[in-house]
Amino acid sequence: MNINATLVNLYHICKREMWLHAHAIRMEHTSDIVYEGKLIGEESYPQRAEKNQEVAVSYELPAANGLGVVRVLTAKIDFFDAKKGIVHETKKSNAKEKAHTAQVQFYLYLLRKNGVAVSHGLIEYPKLRLTERVTLDEVEEKQMELWVHEIGELLAKEHCPPRLPVSKCRSCSYFDFCWIGEE
Structure with missing residues (x-):
């Protein structure tokens, strides 16, 4: 089972969206909001795109009891x-969100598990003109391992988790998928 940074982010936003995304039901291509986010990432710091390449990292997390499915953790x-x-x-x-912090902590976790010296993370919010520092201490690392376990458990379920209240879903790329004919 592959658990990636996107799933860690979505776990904190909507477990239904996380499950759908993990099961290859993707709606992001229909969303102007997702497209806008991609453009902001590319255009806010153009000098980075010229100098730096995406870093792919993975780690095999053994099953807790030594048996069963190994979880492969990946990130770009x-x-x-x-x-x-x-x-x-x-x-x-x-707005700053817990999901953003969790995603960066996941990156820090994976890099450390691979023996890479990492100090901290920075989440840059160009629209807010704000930068947030993210760290990963021992307590947060244990919390990360719990999240990864819970994500694995949710993804292994046969059925999709329930929807959130419609008020939390309006800007989601899955809105039509989840709420068609329900309003």
Whole structure:
């Protein structure tokens, strides 16, 4: 089972969207919001795209009891400053979210599991003109392992988790999929 940074992010936003995404039901291509986020990431720091390449990292997490399915954790980090040990993540959001922090902590976790010296992460919010520092201490690392376990359990279920209230779904790329004919 493959658990990636997108799933860690979605776990904190909507477990239904996470499950759908993991099961190859994708709606992002229909979303102007997703497209806008991609453009902001590319256009806010154009000098990075010229100098730096995406970093792919993975780690095989053994099953808790030594038996069963091994979870493969993967991520593609847009920008990692290896000299300073800093992960950079750009978000289009007008608000800081726990999901953003969890995603960057996942990057830090994977890099450390692979023996890479990493100091911290920075989440850059160009629309807010704000940068948030993200760290990963021992307690947060244990929390990350719990999240990964819970994500694995949710993804292994045969049925999709329930919808969130419609008020939380309006800007989601899966809105029509989940709410068609329900309003």
